[in-house]
Amino acid sequence: MVNYTFKGGIHINSPHLAEKLVVKQVPPPEQAVLLLQQKVGGEATPCVQIGDKVLTGQVIAKTLGRYSANIHASISGVVSAIEKRLIPHPSGINGICIVIDSDGKDKWIEIGKYDQDFKNYTPDEVIQKIHEAGVIGMGGAGFPTYTKISNVQDVNTLIVNATECEPGIMCDDSLMQEYSSDIIRGTEVLMYACGSYNSIIAIEDDKQEAYQSLLMSNHNDNISIVQIPVKYTSGAEKILIKILLGIEIPSGEFASDHGVLCQNVATVKAIYDAVIYNKPLVSRIVTVTGSAVKEPRNYEVRLGTSFASVVMQSKPNSNPHNIRIGGMMMGVDVPSVQYPICKITNCIFVNNIKPKSSVQSCIRCGQCNKVCPVGLLPQQLFWYAKSENIDRAMDYNLKDCFECRCCDVVCPSHIPLVKYFSFAKALHSKQTIERQKTDMARERFEFKEYRIERNKTERTDMMAKKKEELKNKMAEDKAQKDKILQAIVRVERSKKG
Amino acid sequence: MIKMFDSTSQMMRQVIYALILGIGATYFFLGWGIIMQIILAMIVAIVVESVFLKIRKLPIKHAISDGSAALTGILLAISIPSIAPWWIVVIGVSFAIIFGKQLYGGLGSNPFNPAMLGYAFLLISYPLQMSTWAIEFVNFGQAFDVIFNINHNPMIDALSGATRLDDVKNQLALGKIMSELNAYSVAQSWVNIGFLLGGLYLLARRVIFWQIPTAFLSGIILTAFLLSMVDSENYLPVQNHLMLGGTMLGVFFIATDPVSASTTPKGRLIYGFLIGILIVVIRTFGGYPDGIAFAILLVNITVPLIDYYTQPKVFGK
């Protein structure tokens, strides 16, 4: 059992569980649309051209720098387009995608020689393999795994995050039930790669089957499998570290600063595939659930398959839907199902559109600050965000809010608090930039003033000097003249005399 | 923790339910007056609020349905003497809604507790009507007569008088000492117990947090205890402070009004404690029969400061 807990958080009953945890395999799609940019970092550079034939698992775009990831063909066929397409983002943004039309064969590329004993590689080689396989954080963060591992020096604890604390998502649960030994092995690979002697796999205590399977597969004394009580936001990285290790990492610092490396359990499985079998990341497990689908379920799908074709298999009803990707709490709403599944797509919620509950005034009842896992006062933040008094909101630690939406959910007045907070944060960064600009402009102005002033004084100094010189010269001249005059007078006198 | 309340109106309703015991006890001892005052106050509150919302061009039904106006009316009606004339309640409630709430921008923006602002206004403007209390059971007809002034019922003078708190204070001022006085009132004790039980219900339902009531009571107990340590013959003992006047109403229903109270956990402790101290001080040294309204209003002023300096510890800091 765990020693620590965290303040706040909420218990939410998952309303629409993916009932059948057996993962349903979805056949490779007719067409795969592969996004070049992940959630963070830049775009990978395409290394194929339109018309090229590609095989499953072939690299089609290469990473540039540390913050992007390789992209591999998820089906075999022909590259039919490299163009901008709508990507799953709340504001309907475009991103460059490589489109592959299937040849129906799903022929894999020759996967090079691999060695099942990962200890025959050096840790650096292991990390390199992870990099080449295009593995990124699959819990939703989307951070390139290779970069995350190589960012930490001296890892003392590796944490495998198997909490899946967002209500409704069940993909990691079935992953653990089906691939428990791969996950244990993947954890060993990771420990080897990052040089950590200990690791903890953290799992919520309502996932008994998954827990048991992991226990059965684990024969390594350095890996402990820990059950933590079900409570939402326990899976947030810093909160989980608090629960497991009792360390509170303040905003501005990272787990890596404390020798902790956190990886999502699905990422660990991808690492296993990459290192042990040289298998690149071309598929993932996705949960489809929500009040509008008849058969909530987990699917293993190739990346680039359209949302629509997966959602159809769960038999959505014909009413208008609300589509949310990621979790029920921290996910984002997207306008439609016309998107490809990406590496970070863990869950698609298809909900019946609910009538909006009417927003009432904040009565400062304090329900919100009771559940805030970070210990903020959402009611005060709201008050200052609403009145656009951003400085005051910053005094109340606005930037520590990680938008978990606990406060939103409990507010009896139905205030969309987090919307106000993200607005206020955006306003703050805008103001900061503007402030910097005006600071710069002011400095420039002040320098100009200074320069003018300096020129002026220099000029007057110079004039004064010149005047002085002139005066001296005149005086000299006069003295000269006087001397001459005196001489003349003397001569005249002597002549007379 | 799960979601406690679906709506603010649900919370307000809980508060209104919790008042029933105390109101029942008042009815049992003092008769029909309180029922009439409450009905009248609720009607006035809702009418005044609607008119104001209309002037401010805000949706009326939506705002009325949060129940806060009705609650303000009820709390004020309970606080004033149950045999006060009808215009007292009309003026008080109107003042509370207009100056205590709407002029600040409506629910949630008011720094002062509206009911207590109305009460304080009445106390200053109409001290006589505000300190004439029923001292026996007043039946329906009598209550109707006296509240609506239909015809002056001479019986009523026999039924009314000062409250026990006032009485004790006057007697002490005349040079009597505590051991010669009766500082106990059966009726008021039961009323206070009624509100105490209602308050415990609110605590159990988590409509209010424990900090304010606990700190408030501690403030009263500590201050009253210190005073009676100094001179037990000249100051009211602790138990009488607790069981006289509007103590329990104030502790559980008025000081806990979240809008005007401190909103941080630590802040609520300070807030409650300050009110507790002030109440005993005002009751003992002030010129008014009870100190609850003034104590709460005074501490309301300090809330922004308390909130700012009692922010909870932020994760990792």
Ligand code: SF4
């Ligand atoms: S829960 Fe809602 S109404 Fe209550 S204090 Fe927080 S923001 Fe205000």
Ligand code: SF4
């Ligand atoms: S969204 Fe922000 S303010 Fe609200 S509970 Fe989460 S961290 Fe706290």
